[in-house]
Amino acid sequence: MDIESLIFYLLATLLLIASLLVVFLRNVVHCAMALVTALLLIAVLFIILHAPMIGVLQVIIYAGAIMVLFLFVIMFLNPAVLEQQRGIWWGFGTILASLLAGLLIPLLGRDELPTDPVAATELFGSPEMLAKSLFNEFVLPFEIASVLLLVAIIGAVVLAKRGHKS
Amino acid sequence: MIVGLQHYLILSAVIFSIGVIGVLIRRNLIVILMSIELMLNAVNLTFIAFSRYLGSTDGQVIVFFVMAVAAAEAVIGLAIIISVFRHRQTLDPQEMQLLKW
Numbered sequence: 001m002d003i004e005s006l007i008f009y010l011l012a013t014l015l016l017i018a019s020l021l022v023v024f025l026r027n028v029v030h031c032a033m034a035l036v037t038a039l040l041l042i043a044v045l046f047i048i049l050h051a052p053m054i055g056v057l058q059v060i061i062y063a064g065a066i067m068v069l070f071l072f073v074i075m076f077l078n079p080a081v082l083e084q085q086r087g088i089w090w091g092f093g094t095i096l097a098s099l100l101a102g103l104l105i106p107l108l109g110r111d112e113l114p115t116d117p118v119a120a121t122e123l124f125g126s127p128e129m130l131a132k133s134l135f136n137e138f139v140l141p142f143e144i145a146s147v148l149l150l151v152a153i154i155g156a157v158v159l160a161k162r163g164h165k166s
Numbered sequence: 167m168i169v170g171l172q173h174y175l176i177l178s179a180v181i182f183s184i185g186v187i188g189v190l191i192r193r194n195l196i197v198i199l200m201s202i203e204l205m206l207n208a209v210n211l212t213f214i215a216f217s218r219y220l221g222s223t224d225g226q227v228i229v230f231f232v233m234a235v236a237a238a239e240a241v242i243g244l245a246i247i248i249s250v251f252r253h254r255q256t257l258d259p260q261e262m263q264l265l266k267w
Contacts, residue, residue: 008169012177019181019204023188028196035200038181042207049174049218051226058210061233066203066240073244074196077251093190101183108175115170118221125226133223134230145234152238159245 007048015041028074032067039063050117051125174215182208195250195257199243206236 018041021034039062046055123129134142181204188201210229217225247257254261 002168005169008173012173015177016180016184019184022197022200022204023184023192028194031197031200035203038204039207042211045174045211046214049214051214051217051229054210054214054226054229057230057233061237062203062207066237069240069244070196070200073248077196077248077257090191094187096190097183097187100186101180104179104183105176108179109172111172113171113175114219115168115172117219124221125223129223130226130230133227137224138227138231141231145231148238149234152241156241156245159242160248 011041011045011048015045029071032070032074035070036063036067039067053125053127053130171215171219175212178208178211178215181205181211193258193260195247195259196244198259199240199247202243203236203240206232 015038018034018038022031022038025031025034039058043055043058043063046052046058185201185205185208188204189198192198192201210232213225213229213232217223250262251257
């Protein structure tokens with residue numbers, strides 16, 4: 001077993017543990033910490049897959065901005081730390097999701113998928129190549145994304161504002 | 167043993183399923199939103215793996231857009247949670263049954 005697959009299996013195991021902790025820990029803050037770990041591990045996987053720009057964005061946007069937002073809301077609301085005992089749904093949901101995984105894995109584990117990556121050029125995954133693609137073919141989705149973010153900002157302000165004075 | 171595309175696909179399928187478990191069984195709105203983020207990240211991993219093994223940067227650009235949508239979704243979701251908490255003083259989705267049959 002070479003070093004590359006060793007690193008992959010190590011990261012995959014840690015990622016699975018972190019994701020399971022997100023779902024099965026009962027304290028919300030601990031869940032958030034496990035999610036930060038999972039997001040950072042996914043960022044490392046991105047960098048291994050020759051997408052350094054996306055990996056850095058993952059760290060900044062997800063593990064940075066979005067998780068700070070989550071932690072801020074947890075601190076702001078300060079909900080009852082432990083949630084109530086889970087009932088019959090606990091087993092039912094787990095069985096349903098295992099069924100989903102059991103359907104997906106044979107579908108994805110077929111042999112005709114490529115096993116060797118395409119030889120990456122020097123520029124593959126660099127900000128330069130990403131920007132070329134983003135501002136040529138994907139310029140319309142890019143503009144639409146900016147409108148979406150504007151709508152999200154206005155929507156968040158309107159929703160979180162206290163009620164109108166009557 | 168070489169790490170192929172299918173290893174990454176199976177890994178992201180398993181993480182997606184774990185996220186589905188979280189959405190189905192948890193009774194805390196914030197944790198449900200976190201599980202949705204986990205599912206989105208599993209899909210991002212699929213995109214990046216395909217982009218690497220097929221030699222195209224399009225997958226990375228799509229991940230960029232998914233991140234923008236995920237940020238918008240987290241912001242709106244948390245704003246809704248705050249506004250619900252103000253009215254109900256609870257984060258349990260089972261308490262929100264006004265539209266339940």
